[in-house]
Amino acid sequence: MPILRKFYDLIRKLDNFLGMAAMAFIILLACANVFMRYVVGRPWGWVEEITVFTFVWLTMLGASAVVHVEGHCSIDVLVTRMSPKYQRIISIIGDLIVLATLCLLIGFGIVLTIKGHTKLTPILGIPYSYIDASIPVCCSFMLMYYGRMFWNSLQGKKNTTELDGQEESAK
């Protein structure tokens, strides 16, 4: 299914790129605010809201991008001491738990996003929905990644953070 494949690759580039952009943006914004405070003498009041907004998105996008490259940190000491058969069973159970947790995060995240529509930030009046949405959106990305990895491991393919044997490029 080449279209699905293209979509998948697009999302992977997207979270990495947006994460980078968000990072660059908040660094520059924070520096600009220091400049405004000392040199111009008039700090922007709205900076705080925009920064927090970007920060939450940056975190979720980064959390999504990390799945493919370094992977989320986990404790594998116990598992690596087990026989391959048990390792396989446990890895399937573990994957299912991750997928289920992601589904819950997406489901309740959507509920919160809809609820947040009426809650506005104090200065700019941005609905909280735009902040809350970061969880369901990025968890959907992660669900897709983990789902694919789970599928691969069920079929007995090597389950790695690399994609089809190609080295993941972080750029």
Place this chain on the structure above:
Amino acid sequence: MSVLIAFIVMLALFGINVPVAFAICAATFAYFFIAQDMSAVMVIQRMIGGADNLPLLAIPFFMMLGSILNYTGITNRLLVFADALSGHMRGGLAQTNVVLGALIGGPSGAGLADAAMICKVLVPEMTKNGYSRPFAAALTSASALLGPILPPGIGLIIYGFVSDTSIGKLFMGGLGPGILCTILLMVAVDYVARKRGYKPTRAKMASIGEIGKAAIGAFWGLMLMVLILGGIRYGIFTPTEAGAVTCVYALGVGFAYRETSWADVKSALAESARANGSIMLILMASAGFAWILTWEGVASDATDLLMGISTSPVAFLLIVNALLIVVGMFLDGNAAIIVLTPLLMPTVHTLGIDPVHFGIMMIFNLSIGAITPPFGTTMFLTCNLTGVKLDEYMREIGPFYVALGVTLMVTTFYPPLSLVLANWVPM
């Protein structure tokens, strides 16, 4: 009871290799389904609430600084400087390892990143010069511990945020124990080097001129620390802003040295965005879990329990030290800070212990857990990167444990070590 179930679920999931962040989320959801009438939307709300905080923004900024440093040539110049300072001592390269840990550890702030960097830069060099590889690995993990307590450690930021303590004070407070620990680690290196005959790197002490030259070379790198601490001390910027300003500063230095390209900037941005995602997701998940503990009143139970054992601050600190080392072996330090701080703070306040002093002790202690078998994360990372087996590593870590243990005890029972500098900050 239901809290206990959530705890057990969490530990079981850790054990079967479920990523830490998802294990905490799953345990929180499990609690909500078993024991709460409230909708689990609360979990998401608490998670967002966990990230919706300006002081925590210092985390991505200092992560970014750590990534940038490796692309700017500042690290290499600090290495030359560290060698000029300590190359003439017995076990020269090993001493340089410690000094570099202190110089780099400050600005980059994260133990894991430092361990990875020193593994790449110094460990191959050490093995080439006749040091045993396990010794190099053990030493590297020990000197990487300097990162979390020297400013601007990520753990200090998180603790300051959770316990409502001034982050500026915590940064300053970490200096004393950090410097003491550096000295003690160097003594430990000297002891091993004397026993095994590890040679100095240079024949005699670098001349003043040579040190001066190396210092000038590393000047802009050394100024980083001055910029961070000075800026916070004199209230020019908040710790968060200090992170952003130093990122731009380090990039400027990198471009001026002609060692940084735009491609490097992009890699550093992507790397730090991911590192931040990984840490902050655990933090957000822990914020959800911490809500359960508050709701169930676990903090006051914990206070009653601790006060029941003894009401003397000394006994309390000893108990907490023992507890934290064990926790640190199993749990990621930052997650542990988020979950445990609210439980311990009421007792800390009741007993009249200074929160800055307590925080520095707690963070240093949890970092020691990170290099302690069987689960220490920093230990695994260095062993993986250097290809050293765990039992070889454990045979070499002994002298460094003594140095770290002494630092911990002095930090615990001699508060002025951390408080004198901390109280110098007006905030």
